[in-house]
Amino acid sequence: MxxxxxxxxxxxxxxxxxxxxxxxxxxxxxxxxxxxxxxxxxxxxxxxxxxxxxxxxxxxxxxxxxxxxxxxxxxxxxxxxxxxxxxxxxxxxxxxxxxxxxxxxxxxxxxxxxxxxxxxxxxxxxxxxxxxxxxxxGNRPNADSGSVTEWIRAVMASELGDLNWLPISVRHRIESVYSEVAGSYLGWRRIEEGRPEDWFPTETSFDTVLLRDLGHFFSDYQASVKWLERIRQAVLLLGAIDTRKDSENYDRLINLILEKVEPRTTQREILTQLTTREDAPLS
Incomplete structure (x- = not known):
């Protein structure tokens, strides 16, 4: 046609x-x-x-x-x-x-x-x-799987640690991004392994290979996976910032997570600047 x-x-x-x-x-x-x-x-x-x-x-x-x-x-x-x-x-x-x-x-x-x-x-x-x-x-559901929300929060805790020190709006934003990624991630894990819809992985972390594949596999998933990586970096950097000495960059990272980045400063530029500073922490 x-x-x-x-x-x-x-x-x-x-x-x-x-x-x-x-x-x-x-x-x-x-x-x-x-x-x-x-x-x-x-x-x-x-x-x-x-x-x-x-x-x-x-x-x-x-x-x-x-x-x-x-x-x-x-x-x-x-x-x-x-x-x-x-x-x-x-x-x-x-x-x-x-x-x-x-x-x-x-x-x-x-x-x-x-x-x-x-x-x-x-x-x-x-x-x-x-x-x-x-x-x-034909498979029995995993009796210890718990709810989707519980699994997502377990993954967040495993990857990011305790987030109670962050503002509640930031915690909600982080959970929202993790939930978006988890929707596609769990769907593909269940398909690949022949699992029922109420099955959850026993490990409380995203498989790096599948996550990488989702990042370029479908354009549909790319944005969510990229945001996940940015948030992981941002939380790591936030934990290393002394707010008494560097409140400006602390606020900029908070705004990055909340999608309130200044129009002239891209998210990548902020992360690059913070990770390449001479006094940036070494992992």
Whole structure:
């Protein structure tokens, strides 16, 4: 399907693809709403018109979608994510899925259309998710897993130590960022290990390899993972600052965590300046 300008569409507007995307969602495909995602409003919840047919939307502004739905959980609940070709290839790599092309397909004189290739990818991922779900249903839940909030706070304590000395608004912001990362992290851990939805890892820390993969695996997760790394650095530096002698940098780090950084000073510049000072603590 071509747009009015004869430019190829960014994603197939195929009913089969939409139905498979909904099935993938129901099968447990992890997703965190972010700018750059295509979504399908299959319930017709959004009243604003879309430039695409069949109630397909592109998230250009998270603020706009949050204004419509209220929060990210409602976005995930009501909309269906439509992964692009690049995102599909990364999902398949993560789930150890081949390209789904058989020898007969390769030898055929009729090459697959882009739409058929996308549908084949969707089906491969759906089959893998269903297989993992079947394994999960056969596993007993971890009785000592506790709640998501308890696990996240245990991870924070393990990685950052006691945060009671920080202002409550800062503690809430840190927990919010950890919660965002934990949503995708737990989803992928459960898929990779064939665990049920109420399972939690026994260790109280993020696996560095999976966290690194999430940082570049999906553009959807990059922002949250980067914020997590910045907050880790900021808390470490805050603990080393004597507020009686360096209240200015203390306030700047607090504002960095709370996203109140001065427009002319980027977060990276602040962290670089603080970590390269001659009197900066050595780890």
């Amino acid at each position: 071509m747009m009015a300008t004869n430019t190829p569409t960014p994603i197939p507007m195929d009913d089969r693809l939409l139905d498979l995307a909904l099935e993938m969602k129901l099968a447990g495909l992890p997703w965190e709403p972010q700018v750059g995602c295509f979504v399908w409003d299959h319930q017709g919840f959004i009243s604003h018109p879309s430039p695409f047919p069949k109630r397909i939307y592109f998230i250009l502004s998270m603020k706009r979608f949050l204004k419509i739905f209220g929060d990210a959980e409602q976005i995930k609940s009501r909309l269906v994510w439509l992964p692009t070709w690049y995102q599909l290839r990364q999902i398949m790599q993560r789930l150890n899925i081949g390209d789904g092309v058989t020898d007969s397909d390769r030898s055929s004189s009729q090459p697959s259309t882009p739409e058929e290739e996308m549908i084949r990818f969707y089906r491969s991922i759906l089959q893998r998710l269903k297989a993992i779900g079947a394994i999960s249903r």
